[in-house]
Amino acid sequence: AQSVTQLDSQVPVFEEAPVELRCNYSSSVSVYLFWYVQYPNQGLQLLLKYLSGSTLVESINGFEAEFNKSQTSFHLRKPSVHISDTAEYFCAVLLAGGGADGLTFGKGTHLIIQP
Amino acid sequence: ETGVTQSPTHLIKTRGQQVTLRCSSQSGHNTVSWYQQALGQGPQFIFQYYREEENGRGNFPPRFSGLQFPNYSSELNVNALELDDSALYLCASSLDSVGEQYFGPGTRLTVT
DSSP states (O other): OOEEEOSOSEEEEETTSOEEEOOEEEOSSOEEEEEEEEOTTOOEEEEEEEOSSOSEEEOTTSOEEEEETTTTEEEEEESSOOGGGOEEEEEEEEETTOOTTOOEEOOOEEEEEEO | OOOOEEEOSEEEEOTTOOEEEEEEOOTTOOEEEEEEEOTTSOOEEEEEEETTEEEEEOSOOTTEEEEEOTTSEEEEEEOSOOGGGOEEEEEEEESSTTSOOEEOOOEEEEEO
């Protein structure tokens, strides 16, 4: 079975500062990796994903994540955060080659942007 | 292209009752997955339906059941509600089991 660990439940950071949200996973088989964002009282939105190829993936709103197979990590980074980035961020994995087991999520990291 | 919608938005039920939650997938998406998100936790996979058949299930008891219809709508049914069933229930649709999952806004279920 696979599992996802998000090491920080809450990350406070000042506006325009850089941020890194950490994610580690455990799986005996290959997985696809995802970051989802959840704004208050809303569903989940896909932020970015790694399926194969380049280990650095980017989103349209300035976030990026790097897949590190040796460290089984998929940390999310942004060089300069904005107030609107305040949200809950979830890291998730999906078994490669067959997704009928669904996404396995971490417990989430609450990103708090301070003015 | 419409997004994924869920109804109702909020629901309050009493322990022991039964509940049906509804989801309307994006047109053309043959796969729907349901997740339970308890307060302060990440979503947990309940089950997945592909072309009206259950093809994957998480660690949830049989009192959690579902249906998927040809018109891209689906239902999650929970029998004999327990207090611990209080959560946000999310559905997600995708083209297939490995495709990108598009989530609905969720139904907040409170069991008293």
